[in-house]
Structure formats: C-alpha cells, structure tokens
C-alpha cells in the first residue's frame with residue numbers, strides 16, 4: 001500500500017530563544033524533501049505553510065514569552081495535523097521551533113483516542129523540554145512542550161488537545177538528552193519520564209537504547225517521532241539555535257532512524273528547530289532529509 005504523506009509548514013520561531021527557525025520549512029523544501037520522500041515510493045502532498053501571528057520578540061510575562069501567539073500557532077498545528085490523520089495520511093510537521101510539538105502530538109493523541117490506538121512518542125532531542133514557567137530560566141516555550149503534553153503548563157496550552165493531560169508520560173521515550181536545567185531535572189525524575197540520555201547511549205550503545213525505546217509496541221501502536229535537529233551532534237548539524245556538544249554521531253543517528261523504520265509503525269513526524277540563519281550552506285536541512293530517508297526505510301542493502 002502506498003503511504004500517503006502530507007507536509008505541513010509551520011514557519012515560526014515564536015517559542016525559541018533565537019530567531020530563524022521560521023525559515024526551517026523552506027530550508028527543507030530547498031533540500032528537496034518532498035522529491036526525496038517520493039523517490040522512496042511515498043506519495044507526498046505539500047500542504048504549504050500555516051499562517052500564524054508574527055513574532056513580537058518580547059521579554060517573558062509571568063514566566064512565558066509570547067504565550068498568546070504560542071497558543072495560536074499550536075491551535076493551527078493541532079487542526080492541521082489532526083485533519084491529515086483523519087484522512088488516513090501521515091503528517092510531517094516542518095518546524096518551526098519545538099513548542100509546536102504540543103499542537104502536533106496532542107493531535108496525534110486525540111486521533112489515537114478516536115481510533116482506539118495506543119501511542120508511543122519518541123522525543124529525539126538534546127533537551128528534555130520539560131520546563132514550566134516556574135522552572136524555566138528563559139521563558140522560551142520551546143523548552144516546555146513535553147511538560148505541557150503531560151498536563152503541566154498554562155490552561156490555554158494544555159487544553160488544546162481536548163483532554164488533560166494529552167499524553168501519559170509512560171508513552172514517551174526521550175533519546176539523546178544532554179542538557180537539562182536544574183529544576184527541570186528534578187521534575188523529570190518526579191514524573192518518571194523514561195529518558196535515554198547521552199551517558200546511557202555512551203555506555204550501552206544506540207542499538208540497545210533503541211531496542212528498549214521501541215520495546216512493547218504492538219500492531220495497534222501509533223508511533224510518533226518528534227525530531228529536534230539539536231538531537232544530532234553540533235559538529236554535523238550546526239543550523240540550530242540551541243546546539244549542545246556531545247550528541248549522536250552520524251552513524252549513531254542513522255542507526256536510530258533505521259531501527260525506527262524497521263518497526264514499520266511510524267505514523268507521524270515532527271522535524272523541528274532547523275535554523276537556516278545559523279546554518280552553513282543548508283547542510284543541516286540536507287542532513288535532516290538524509291536522516292528522514294532512513295526513517296522511512298532507506299537502507300544500504302536489501303535486508304531480511
């Protein structure tokens with residue numbers, strides 16, 4: 001069966017600490033994202049860009065920067081992703097900053113409730129994105145979407161998914177984490193989030209990490225991948241506002257993507273935080289497309 005894929009552009013940096021990820025969707029298009037997916041047998045529709053509010057670039061208010069605009073953008077993303085899922089298509093959200101993971105994943109969770117599916121979320125990121133307005137050092141909401149999905153955040157954000165919490169923390173696996181704020185660290189521990197940090201990957205290897213992260217899924221599981229490109233080591237992916245050294249290498253990241261593909265369960269995807277203003281000759285978008293080819297089953301050899 002041909003897989004039907006829809007690309008949704010969300011050109012905003014409304015939740016970020018650096019301007020530029022508003023250009024992320026266009027960088028992916030310039031890197032031939034749609035044509036590359038089609039070369040692997042997918043049928044791709046680019047739905048164009050969502051049109052949300054401009055970034056007013058204000059300081060935090062009550063611990064949040066741009067809360068109202070973040071809510072508006074996430075509502076747009078929620079509706080767009082949900083519409084594609086209801087059409088039986090696989091939505092790919094092209095960010096945009098990672099605050100939009102809330103709108104995307106809450107839509108996926110709503111769809112799973114309607115369809116009677118189980119949900120597994122893989123959060124590939126250097127950061128846990130589990131801040132609250134009291135814990136955050138910056139007020140940037142792109143550090144908060146996982147907490148919001150789990151029901152910790154401002155009412156108008158956490159209610160977008162139609163049920164609070166939108167997601168049970170037990171459904172989430174975080175991979176590649178290497179930067180967590182002090183208060184956030186305690187909160188992640190308290191909630192019992194399953195985190196495979198870089199030390200775990202160093203000690204146990206990416207293969208073992210992914211075996212655990214992908215365990216206990218079944219035929220009825222919807223697998224969502226939320227891919228923040230700062231997951232990748234900063235040496236190979238410089239075009240991000242929040243680079244952190246010591247991330248997965250090219251080969252480790254490829255293995256991660258290939259093992260996800262092997263499950264055959266991938267049903268929705270976010271590609272977030274590409275910042276062309278900080279990039280070098282679009283290499284981060286090109287790398288992201290390369291990684292996503294593997295996520296959709298590109299492999300060197302025919303494999304059994």
Ligand SMILES: [Mn+2]
Pocket residue numbers: 098125126127129142228
């Ligand atoms: Mn992130």
